[in-house]
């Protein structure tokens with residue numbers, strides 16, 4: 001077990017409202033992230049992802065709680081913590097539109113206190129990695145949306161911080177660009193050089209680059225687990241039965257009664273039952289119900305859930 | 321060392337932007353020159369024949385010069401920061417481990433050096449137009465201009481902070497730049513109380529050097545001291561209030577564009 005690079009303890013953010021109720025955007029969140037981990041931060045709109053991320057990079061002062069980044073207290077000594085964390089924020093430009101690609105990279109290195117001499121080769125690498133070589137001397141405002149976003153990420157990387165926070169990095173990018181950005185991020189992650197927290201509504205991005213996800217809903221953590229564990233967990237409980245012909249009414253109503261997560265569909269001459277089992281023994285119950293009506297089972301298989309479904313279930317369905 | 325890097329970075333950014341937008345830069349120059357011309361011609365039409373008009377003319381040139389300085393100082397601070405907040409680069413600046421206040425100060429010094437170039441050109445144009453070559457005692461003028469502007473920057477800091485916290489104040493802040501004209505021409509001789517305002521005493525002393533041929537050595541020590549204290553007060557207060565407002569903005573999550 002390595003040292004955690006980032007730790008949040010009982011993080012809470014309440015936005016005081018002059019009129020109406022105060023907004024509790026983040027509600028007593030605690031988590032820690034190990035060196036070189038890549039963590040996805042998921043949650044529906046307004047869950048508190050952006051607020052959490054901005055607290056981590058000192059842009060928002062939390063109401064309560066503690067944050068440590070590489071040992072530095074981000075609340076008491078933000079400047080110390082900022083040596084170790086860089087962020088690309090949601091819906092922002094994050095870069096200077098009137099500076100060229102290279103000028104932006106040099107600017108943000110300088111803002112971190114790194115002399116150009118020292119970062120020149122790093123900048124070359126980043127330009128290479130993000131495939132911006134041809135546009136090196138082009139002003140950022142003339143780049144495509146996807147290239148601008150890649151540049152924003154590169155500008156955060158050039159600071160050389162251990163921790164990188166990305167809030168919705170692929171928002172508004174077309175599929176191709178999203179893949180390109182993902183590829184670069186994966187490359188970074190695989191080199192094992194950075195600890196990354198990335199928030200996204202695009203599950204495929206998270207499934208693609210993150211080992212672990214933290215799902216938050218209404219400001220609270222509802223799940224914090226490895227992506228592979230979640231997939232396994234949900235795979236184990238999701239079944240699909242294919243029956244010849246139709247179920248009788250009695251069977252259908254018993255199934256509806258017993259199982260909450262159930263979907264019965266009747267394409268052509270057979271019936272499909274998709275069901276979510278809470279424990280292993282429930283499969284016998286299904287079998288019995290089917291047997292009682294002399295249904296002929298044509299196939300049973302486990303459904304392969306993807307992160308998107310799992311996410312929806314956790315957030316909406318209240319499944320554990 | 322890291323601070324030097326930061327300063328060079330800010331300076332370089334300002335110069336790149338100026339060079340890249342040379343056209344804007346020059347058209348700004350022309351616009352200011354035209355405004356000046358209108359004021360100048362108007363003044364001549366009104367009081368051209370009167371005795372002592374020459375001195376008034378000098379006062380106009382100097383006043384206008386101080387105004388352009390102050391205008392750049394002020395709009396750079398307040399409006400520049402609001403713009404960056406909207407565009408989303410302010411949060412990045414804020415995240416510099418070298419400190420946001422320092423980032424702002426270095427930016428001010430950088431943009432001041434550009435304003436200075438700009439104003440030297442305007443001044444030469446104005447003097448050529450009026451045909452009155454003012455006393456350009458650089459040794460006396462530079463410290464006076466710096467002292468005067470530092471006060472304006474203090475106010476700029478406060479306005480920038482206010483704009484971050486109360487987003488709707490933006491237009492008000494834009495209008496306020498014209499209030500500076502009042503401060504520059506404030507009749508301190510008749511109403512000494514006006515000395516306590518920012519910009520007023522400084523522009524009076526600059527006028528003394530440029531139009532009346534005084535030098536920093538011949539200006540009353542008391543006046544210089546007063547200017548220094550006045551500036552220290554406004555600049556210090558500006559920084560203090562700015563940091564308080566910044567903290568408020570941070571607590572309310574307003575550094576970005578929520």
Ligand SMILES: Nc1ncnc2c1ncn2[C@@H]1O[C@H](COP(=O)(O)OP(=O)(O)OP(=O)(O)O)[C@@H](O)[C@H]1O
Pocket residue numbers: 015023024025043044045046047048049050051052090572573574578
């Ligand atoms: N500066 C602010 N002032 C007041 N309320 C805010 C502020 N910023 C966010 N909120 C509120 O806090 C809650 C959490 O917002 P946040 O932006 O953190 O959510 P999010 O998970 O990033 O959502 P999204 O997926 O839409 O980006 C929301 O109810 C939002 O309206």
Ligand SMILES: [Mg+2]
Pocket residue numbers: 049050051090167
């Ligand atoms: Mg968000």
